[in-house]
Amino acid sequence: xxxxxxxxxxxxxxxxxxxxxxxxxLFVGLVVGVIYAVGWGYAPVVAVIAIGMAFWQWWSSDSVAxxxxxxxxVSTEEAPELHGMxxxxxxxxDMPKPRVGISDLAVPNAFATGRSPDRAVVCVTxxxxxxxxxxxxxxxxxxxxxxxAHRDVLVMTVASSAGIAAGLLMRFAQFGGMGRSRNSxxxxxxxxxxxxxxxxxxxxxxxxxxxxxxxxxxxxxAGAYLTLKPGALARALQKISGEAAATxxxxxxxxxxxxxxxxxxxxxxxxxxxxxxHPPLQQRLEQLARIQAELSRPTx
Numbered sequence: 001x002x003x004x005x006x007x008x009x010x011x012x013x014x015x016x017x018x019x020x021x022x023x024x025x026l027f028v029g030l031v032v033g034v035i036y037a038v039g040w041g042y043a044p045v046v047a048v049i050a051i052g053m054a055f056w057q058w059w060s061s062d063s064v065a066x067x068x069x070x071x072x073x074v075s076t077e078e079a080p081e082l083h084g085m086x087x088x089x090x091x092x093x094d095m096p097k098p099r100v101g102i103s104d105l106a107v108p109n110a111f112a113t114g115r116s117p118d119r120a121v122v123c124v125t126x127x128x129x130x131x132x133x134x135x136x137x138x139x140x141x142x143x144x145x146x147x148x149a150h151r152d153v154l155v156m157t158v159a160s161s162a163g164i165a166a167g168l169l170m171r172f173a174q175f176g177g178m179g180r181s182r183n184s185x186x187x188x189x190x191x192x193x194x195x196x197x198x199x200x201x202x203x204x205x206x207x208x209x210x211x212x213x214x215x216x217x218x219x220x221x222a223g224a225y226l227t228l229k230p231g232a233l234a235r236a237l238q239k240i241s242g243e244a245a246a247t248x249x250x251x252x253x254x255x256x257x258x259x260x261x262x263x264x265x266x267x268x269x270x271x272x273x274x275x276x277x278h279p280p281l282q283q284r285l286e287q288l289a290r291i292q293a294e295l296s297r298p299t300x
Contacts, residue, residue: 005094006149006222012215016155019211023204030200058115058154065113065261071103071123078102082129085138086122086145093142093226095149098122108132108240111261112144112153120148131243132236139233140240142223143263150222152215153261156208212277216263220284221291228295230288237288240264241281 066072076083083100090097098114101123108128114120122144124137132140147153220237224230241264265278 005092005226006146007225009150009218009222012150012152012218015211015214016152019207020155022207026200026203030196061153062114062119062121065111066101066121066123069103069111069123069125070105071101071121073099073101073121081134082124085134085141089138089142089145089226093145093149095145098145098148102126102129108243109262109264110140110144111263112147113261114148114153116154117148117151120153122148127243128240131239135229135232136236136239139223139227139229140236140263142226143219143233144223146219146222146226147215150215150218152211152218156212156215156261206274209275209277213279216278217284217287220287224288224291230291230295234285234288234292237264237281237284 074082079100079102082102086097086100096117098112098117098120099122101121103109103123103125105125106127108125108131110122110124110128112120112122122141124140128137128140220233224233227233264281265276
């Protein structure tokens, strides 16, 4: 976890470490299963492809997310107020300033992405700039900066490569398995690779969503303690969720590719429970209310 004045979250660190360990083990199992299907002579090729996919996912994470959200980096001259807010929050948090972006989407939202703190981008949509007041926007930016400070953007990006690799390597196994033999002798090996790939995809899908829900609660908590204004973040979440529900679905789908990175899901009325990338709004508001009560108690 990066050093900053955001509150420490040992629970988040433990969950990220465990998730990375489990997904790493699954990834190794996936590679072994594919090698078994296509033949050990192809082992170097499979290893290079697997490592290459993980590296590409890590290296291009910021540009992919920015394209998915129709976002562009903006200078201080283009968005002085937005830069000013992030400057103040970064000074308060004692952390390096990330790049700043604006997404040309009507749906109110914000996200952080980037393979490292040096490559991080905090981005807001034009919709959120029109929806929130200055105090609420600052609370949202504090939430996003905590993602950067805690490095969970990097962890989520790298961890998601296991699911992506599962789908691609499954196709490679099918192709390689069919190429090994024209008879039915290669069928068991191909089936093993397909089953392993499906298991890896399903488990990584659930693990990532479990981690994603916790990291959103952690970012709410860290942002609220940094600004000492949990009420502002609560109002922002309510406004954003309300506006998202009223936004046409075609506009929401434009940002669905990066939905897990956003402060609220890009698609309203989306998956819930184990499949959700974000905790329920009510759970987030209750946590912020508890923080507000704690901060309001007299000291001494």
